[in-house]
Amino acid sequence: MDLQALSVESANIARRESAWQRVRRNWSVRIGGAAIALLLLVALAAPWLGTVDPTLFDAASRDLRPGQSGEIMTLDGELLKHEFLMGSDSFGRDIHSRVMYGTRVSLLVGIATALLALAFGIVLGLSSGYLRWLDGPLMRVMDGLMAIPAILLAIVLVAMWRASVLTVVLAIAITEIPRVTRLVRSLVLSIREEPYVEAAISLGTPTWRIMFGHILPNCVAPLLVQGTYICAAAILVEAILSFLGVGLPPDIPTWGNIMAEGRVQFMAYPHNLFFPGVFLALTVLAVNILGDGLRDTLDPKMAKRV
Amino acid sequence: MYTFIARRLLATIPVLLVVAVLVFLMLRLTPGDPAAILAGDAASGEQIAAIRASLGLDRPLPVQFAIWAGNLLQGDFGSSYFYKTQVAQLIAQRIEPTLALATLTILIAVIVSIPLGVIAAWRFGGWFDRALMGFSVLGFSVPVFVLAYLLIWIVSLQLGWFPVQGYRRLADGFWPFLHHLILPAITLSVIYIALIARVTRAAVLEALGEDYIRTARAKGLPEARVLVRHALANAAVPIATVIGIGIALLIGGVVVTESVYAIPGLGRLTVDAVLARDFPTVQAVILLFSFAYVLVNLLVDLSYVVFDPRIRY
Numbered sequence: 001m002d003l004q005a006l007s008v009e010s011a012n013i014a015r016r017e018s019a020w021q022r023v024r025r026n027w028s029v030r031i032g033g034a035a036i037a038l039l040l041l042v043a044l045a046a047p048w049l050g051t052v053d054p055t056l057f058d059a060a061s062r063d064l065r066p067g068q069s070g071e072i073m074t075l076d077g078e079l080l081k082h083e084f085l086m087g088s089d090s091f092g093r094d095i096h097s098r099v100m101y102g103t104r105v106s107l108l109v110g111i112a113t114a115l116l117a118l119a120f121g122i123v124l125g126l127s128s129g130y131l132r133w134l135d136g137p138l139m140r141v142m143d144g145l146m147a148i149p150a151i152l153l154a155i156v157l158v159a160m161w162r163a164s165v166l167t168v169v170l171a172i173a174i175t176e177i178p179r180v181t182r183l184v185r186s187l188v189l190s191i192r193e194e195p196y197v198e199a200a201i202s203l204g205t206p207t208w209r210i211m212f213g214h215i216l217p218n219c220v221a222p223l224l225v226q227g228t229y230i231c232a233a234a235i236l237v238e239a240i241l242s243f244l245g246v247g248l249p250p251d252i253p254t255w256g257n258i259m260a261e262g263r264v265q266f267m268a269y270p271h272n273l274f275f276p277g278v279f280l281a282l283t284v285l286a287v288n289i290l291g292d293g294l295r296d297t298l299d300p301k302m303a304k305r306v
Numbered sequence: 307m308y309t310f311i312a313r314r315l316l317a318t319i320p321v322l323l324v325v326a327v328l329v330f331l332m333l334r335l336t337p338g339d340p341a342a343i344l345a346g347d348a349a350s351g352e353q354i355a356a357i358r359a360s361l362g363l364d365r366p367l368p369v370q371f372a373i374w375a376g377n378l379l380q381g382d383f384g385s386s387y388f389y390k391t392q393v394a395q396l397i398a399q400r401i402e403p404t405l406a407l408a409t410l411t412i413l414i415a416v417i418v419s420i421p422l423g424v425i426a427a428w429r430f431g432g433w434f435d436r437a438l439m440g441f442s443v444l445g446f447s448v449p450v451f452v453l454a455y456l457l458i459w460i461v462s463l464q465l466g467w468f469p470v471q472g473y474r475r476l477a478d479g480f481w482p483f484l485h486h487l488i489l490p491a492i493t494l495s496v497i498y499i500a501l502i503a504r505v506t507r508a509a510v511l512e513a514l515g516e517d518y519i520r521t522a523r524a525k526g527l528p529e530a531r532v533l534v535r536h537a538l539a540n541a542a543v544p545i546a547t548v549i550g551i552g553i554a555l556l557i558g559g560v561v562v563t564e565s566v567y568a569i570p571g572l573g574r575l576t577v578d579a580v581l582a583r584d585f586p587t588v589q590a591v592i593l594l595f596s597f598a599y600v601l602v603n604l605l606v607d608l609s610y611v612v613f614d615p616r617i618r619y
Contacts, residue, residue, distance in 0.1 A: 144324025147596040151558030152576060156332060156588060159580040236449055240562055243451050244577050259451065263566075267470075270459055277452035285447035292443065 028293025121180020423506025445500025
């Protein structure tokens with residue numbers, strides 16, 4: 001008898017790509033990820049990128065065009081020669097330095113908001129999907145929160161608290177929590193009908209273990225996608241808050257408040273708005289492209305819809 | 307149908323009530339005493355207390371809420387701390403620019419985005435489709451105010467086609483009114499175009515895969531008619547839905563756009579009132595925006611009946 005014919009090993013089984021492999025080969029993920037990595041590098045290396053302290057100003061170096069050289073006084077009273085790569089603003093501050101340091105705030109706010117909104121959304125969504133008595137009241141509160149336009153809600157919250165990185169992150173996260181909660185809730189409601197969850201219940205698995213051991217792992221992909229979109233939205237909203245003058249104070253340079261200060265003399269010196277604007281747009285673009293790539297590879301159901 | 311409308315209108319009441327409670331609590335449970343701000347720096351403790359009492363801010367929170375909600379139901383929005391007029395009057399003065407801007411924006415967005423989406427779906431995977439998808443990601447990413455200044459710089463300053471800033475009332479003539487409003491509306495419509503075009507493309511693409519499209523082509527209908535009468539007509543429900551959802555985006559954009567173009571509308575009023583801690587005005591404007599959002603989405607739900615005869619309420 002030919003044993004070879006019965007051998008399983010010799011059969012040519014097409015190996016399915018793992019999700020991680022699919023993600024790595026996706027060009028949107030590669031481009032978006034590389035751009036974000038570069039921005040993270042800029043944020044970390046800001047002090048060594050030809051910058052000075054972003055709060056320094058010098059009356060003699062006001063309104064310089066991009067590329068002009070001038071002088072800037074350090075806090076110790078030392079006069080530095082400095083090349084203003086992106087020009088200077090009406091106080092004589094170096095826009096290049098402010099834009100580079102502004103990267104820190106934008107990325108910090110984006111990532112922290114995404115993590116915070118996901119954390120709260122997961123807890124609330126799991127509770128709502130699993131504890132039926134909580135579902136009704138919680139969802140009504142979320143409906144109410146969602147009916148308030150996000151930017152308005154964030155403006156009011158930040159203006160009422162004193163603006164700091166923490167309050168800005170908290171305010172933007174609050175506007176995003178309802179959407180995450182709804183997403184997690186709907187995932188829970190569909191996953192808990194799956195046979196393997198039924199099997200786990202029949203084996204007497206405690207509820208919390210079903211939630212965190214079976215249901216949550218299956219939510220990871222859509223939540224990762226949602227997280228990147230929240231990150232992009234948060235970076236935008238933070239910039240809008242700063243631009244409208246309700247966000248972070250000027251001693252913390254952000255792309256939004258650099259532009260807010262530049263708007264008065266926009267016609268004469270458009271570079272005040274141009275450089276932070278370009279950085280802001282490219283950053284949000286990179287995060288959105290990464291999100292699209294993750295959605296296409298991890299969440300094919302959602303990818304088909306939009 | 308009418309019972310459906312009545313039921314949906316009733317269903318908006320709890321949502322609006324939650325909004326009212328949230329907004330009320332948000333404004334009261336935060337630092338910053340409006341009485342102290344109104345009284346000024348030189349005021350004594352008694353003066354501040356007197357102002358607080360005159361505003362009713364010394365009463366317990368539930369009482370304050372009940373009084374406010376009761377007045378609201380009678381159409382009394384209270385009076386502004388900062389502008390010293392009735393909030394209702396203030397809103398009436400500021401609503402025209404905002405309504406005009408929003409209407410023109412939606413008009414531009416719908417007229418531009420739907421053909422784009424249909425053509426992209428028709429030429430799925432081609433250069434136009436790719437370009438549109440690229441544009442839509444860009445449209446989501448470029449902040450409204452960055453785009454606003456870019457357009458002002460190119461179109462107003464370099465080409466001189468439109469005024470840089472400002473607003474003209476409709477009563478001052480239609481052309482000046484439109485002339486001042488076009489650039490802000492174009493600015494605001496970009497993100498909306500990106501959103502609607504994407505959904506139109508996806509919905510038309512799905513419809514194009516149906517059997518009745520093959521039938522329509524087989525019986526020799528011109529392609530344009532197949533696309534519009536068969537594919538687009540069947541894609542109308544998701545498109546209407548996304549136009550409704552996008553209203554929230556539009557309201558957020560209005561606040562920023564009005565600020566950049568110096569348009570004296572509700573968006574500007576909101577920001578100014580927030581910075582001045584003018585509670586009654588902030589509460590009223592947010593409630594109004596939320597109500598508008600809920601109402602538009604109710605209208606969208608009702609429009610399904612027109613777009614899809616199978617749907618009956």
